[in-house]
Amino acid sequence: MQESSQVSKILIVDDVQLNLDLMKDILSDQEYQIATAINGKSALAKARAHKFDLILLDVVLPDIDGFEVCSILKSNPQTQDVPIIFLTAKKEKDSIVKGFQLGAVDYIPKPFSKEELIARVNLHLTLRKTQYELINSKEMAEAAAKAKAIFLANISHEIRTPMNGIIGMIDILKRTDLTDEQHEFIDIIGISGENLLMIINDVLDFSKIEAGQVTFELIQFRLADEITEVTKILRYKATQKGLTLSFEIEHNVPEFLIGDPLRLKQVLINLCNNAIKFTPEGFVRIQVSLVEFEGEKVRLFFEVQDTGIGISAENQLKLFKSFSQADASTTRKFGGTGLGLAISKNLVQLMNGNIGIISEEGKGAIFHFDCEFGLASQAFLTFQSQELEELIIPNKKLKILLAEDNVINQKVAILISKNSDIQSLLFLMVFRLLRHF
Numbered sequence: 001m002q003e004s005s006q007v008s009k010i011l012i013v014d015d016v017q018l019n020l021d022l023m024k025d026i027l028s029d030q031e032y033q034i035a036t037a038i039n040g041k042s043a044l045a046k047a048r049a050h051k052f053d054l055i056l057l058d059v060v061l062p063d064i065d066g067f068e069v070c071s072i073l074k075s076n077p078q079t080q081d082v083p084i085i086f087l088t089a090k091k092e093k094d095s096i097v098k099g100f101q102l103g104a105v106d107y108i109p110k111p112f113s114k115e116e117l118i119a120r121v122n123l124h125l126t127l128r129k130t131q132y133e134l135i136n137s138k139e140m141a142e143a144a145a146k147a148k149a150i151f152l153a154n155i156s157h158e159i160r161t162p163m164n165g166i167i168g169m170i171d172i173l174k175r176t177d178l179t180d181e182q183h184e185f186i187d188i189i190g191i192s193g194e195n196l197l198m199i200i201n202d203v204l205d206f207s208k209i210e211a212g213q214v215t216f217e218l219i220q221f222r223l224a225d226e227i228t229e230v231t232k233i234l235r236y237k238a239t240q241k242g243l244t245l246s247f248e249i250e251h252n253v254p255e256f257l258i259g260d261p262l263r264l265k266q267v268l269i270n271l272c273n274n275a276i277k278f279t280p281e282g283f284v285r286i287q288v289s290l291v292e293f294e295g296e297k298v299r300l301f302f303e304v305q306d307t308g309i310g311i312s313a314e315n316q317l318k319l320f321k322s323f324s325q326a327d328a329s330t331t332r333k334f335g336g337t338g339l340g341l342a343i344s345k346n347l348v349q350l351m352n353g354n355i356g357i358i359s360e361e362g363k364g365a366i367f368h369f370d371c372e373f374g375l376a377s378q379a380f381l382t383f384q385s386q387e388l389e390e391l392i393i394p395n396k397k398l399k400i401l402l403a404e405d406n407v408i409n410q411k412v413a414i415l416i417s418k419n420s421d422i423q424s425l426l427f428l429m430v431f432r433l434l435r436h437f
């Protein structure tokens with residue numbers, strides 16, 4: 001936080017005592033606190049010991065000259081922000097220019113007039129004060145924004161925990177004896193719960209990104225497995241709309257990579273989700289191609305193409321900004337927070353890539369991005385899946401340790417584990433954990 005005291009403190013440096021006394025007299029009348037120094041060494045010592053708002057510095061000094069004093073002050077973080085006005089008898093242009101190059105804010109030619117001295121000092125003290133105020137407001141605004149973002153990111157756990165209870169219990173309730181009407185009601189509650197969770201996840205993810213709290217894992221994975229998982233998650237939605245959802249990975253793309261498959265899937269799911277949402281008929285296709293190998297790394301290019309409503313050139317300019325939707329009617333018709341693309345853009349940038357779009361209104365869209373991965377060896381993954389196969393022995397009774405402090409969620413998990421076909425879901429969770437550690 002910058003200081004902005006009521007009475008401005010000025011240090012006057014001049015090797016002629018008469019000049020010092022004269023300037024001190026003139027400026028003391030203006031109710032400033034004045035300190036003086038008769039040479040360079042004493043000026044540096046005083047500038048380090050006290051915080052001045054302005055320094056009037058003579059160029060010609062007996063020990064260290066004014067230019068050097070200025071350089072030393074500007075190279076010290078403690079004194080570098082203090083404005084310096086040179087006092088110079090030399091009218092040569094070179095000397096004035098050199099002063100500015102060294103960081104001085106102004107110069108006063110000697111002999112000076114009383115009015116000019118006061119006017120220039122007042123001007124620079126006012127500027128200094130305004131600068132303090134601006135810096136303080138900026139620091140306060142940044143601190144407030146950061147505190148808000150950290151708060152939101154930290155409560156993400158608190159918000160998601162009860163949502164897990166709600167959605168889990170809906171699933172369990174669906175498997176009990178219900179009338180058709182009750183089934184319909186519970187389906188609506190389920191869909192609303194899932195939608196709410198998606199919105200909460202978007203808002204929380206976005207605040208995490210803003211707070212700089214997103215972490216990336218570096219783990220080995222098989223690209224085709226991850227993209228298959230994306231299509232599996234979205235297949236139901238696509239089929240319900242009669243859309244074909246497919247993917248193609250070009251043959252020269254390395255099969256095994258090192259990176260964060262969860263973050264990659266998050267971006268692909270966002271883009272495919274939108275593609276499905278904004279496509280009434282036709283297809284949604286994911287395409288992966290190789291850009292180049294960069295030493296131990298590889299850059300890949302991903303495209304998500306759809307045959308949907310497309311986006312006009314004008315509306316494309318609004319994309320990738322937080323809370324922005326191509327046009328206001330979209331929110332009414334399709335819902336959404338306008339955060340999906342902003343989150344995707346940030347995640348792609350954090351993976352050293354860029355995101356973009358090619359589209360024409362009414363003619364579908366291609367969202368594309370590139371990002372960087374490490375190269376993994378097949379040996380590691382084969383070893384890992386052997387380990388997992390040993391664990392997946394059919395009919396073997398699994399012992400699962402559930403680490404959950406929330407009583408409701410404990411109950412949800414116990415109820416789920418009693419249901420045999422959901423046992424595999426719990427198993428899947430263990431599977432995922434193993435893959436990530």
Ligand code: ADP
Nearest residue numbers: 274275278310325326330336337338339340341
């Ligand atoms: P939202 O949650 O509102 O979908 P996004 O950031 O994911 O937020 O998308 C912002 C806007 O971009 C959408 O509201 C929509 O207008 C437009 N958009 C995104 N993807 C597509 C697409 N594949 N086709 C047409 N419009 C799209």
